[in-house]
Amino acid sequence: MSYSEFIKCFPKYNFLKPLFDKNLIPYKTWDKGEVICRCNRELDSLYFFTSGRGRAYRGLNNGKEVIYCLYSGKEIAGDVEFLIDTGTTCNIVSSGNLSGFRVKKSIIDEKIYNQLFNLLAKEVAYKFVTNSSSTTIKLGYKLEERVAYYVLYEYVDSVYLMEELAGLLGTTYRHLSRVFKKFNDEELLRLDNKKITILNRRELERLSSVIKEEFYD
Template sequence: MKKINDKKLLNYYIKKHNMDDILDKDIIPYMELHYYEKGEQVLIPKSNLLYYYFFIDGKLKIFSLLENGKSILLEFYTTFDTLGDVELLKDRPIVSNVEAVKDSYLIGIPTNILRKKCYNNPRFLRFMISSLSKKLENTSNNSCYNLSYPLINRLSSYLLEHITDKDYIILNSTFNDISEFLGTTYRHLHRTFKKLENNRVIRFDDGRIYILNKGELRRLSKNLYR
């Protein structure tokens, strides 16, 4: 993580997302612009939440590790959102893993400052209630998708979320990790990849996954994880 000391850029993001309508003016001097590179961990479970984050640009992946060592994909962040709502309110260690899928910018506010200054701010509290409600709904929906939809739909949606403007994907996760994210086995995942390749939707070449038919991939994805 890098702290970006650019007040002009910070103020641009604050105005762009109307954050001054959520927070009191005396909070703004404590706001910091943080930059995370692709593949970098933003939040690590069981560690203390030092910053309450507003995600403002890039792409994040949120997932949870289970007691049996497996992991479950919860959500992707691609638009303005927050990290640390439960941890901030409950004063508890971080619950879920958060990883940057693309280079990402976040605005962080020290949690000790927020707890002192924002609990009496009804605008901020209403914002947090709305944020938590949306997260609960999305998590519930994604869990239902993993139980209800065939793997080819879940995998297509997963791949679609990793596409860059170059129309190919370099997966940082192993097949074992991806199978755990999608709630399946390594063998089933491998067979499903081969099916997409045989149907000329994708092509593997030199460690990259090239998207040959983005329209078909989008149709198969059914926007499950968006």
């Protein structure tokens, strides 16, 4: 994988080209279960993921896992830790063929640092807004409304495990299964071998409209 692949995903970061020219930015694929970083450690790199699947999560000492983010396309990790001197706030683990470029902080000179800082500041601000909305949805709406919204507007393919989806929606596997069973019994959708088929779009729209109108219209 090369600079041309990188720039297709992250066009604003073209000022990193000199580092690619010197072969300083390696490309890597992490197999399912491989750890990219662990919580509460120092992070010496930025990661520019381009494909595959991964998850950023925190495992708690009561056994629960809270999912911060599911990666399934281009995504930057390590941006917060780049801006401020803090340990990593989550684990990042590949869920299957997570692939991307690793930029070690030690190879960045001052000019590139300043340009990176400006762009990453905006990335973090956007993530802040997105996180606020997603937390608000988790805390403010019923699980059935959240599931209906996800199925209609965010579901693309059977990429997530049910456990991951539960984390993303701010619930547990058990509660999520119950909602899918209910939706299945009411013939709103069919869940078959991890693949979701929508059967009654109108009713799902009605259920999720309270979220859609508030956040996405």
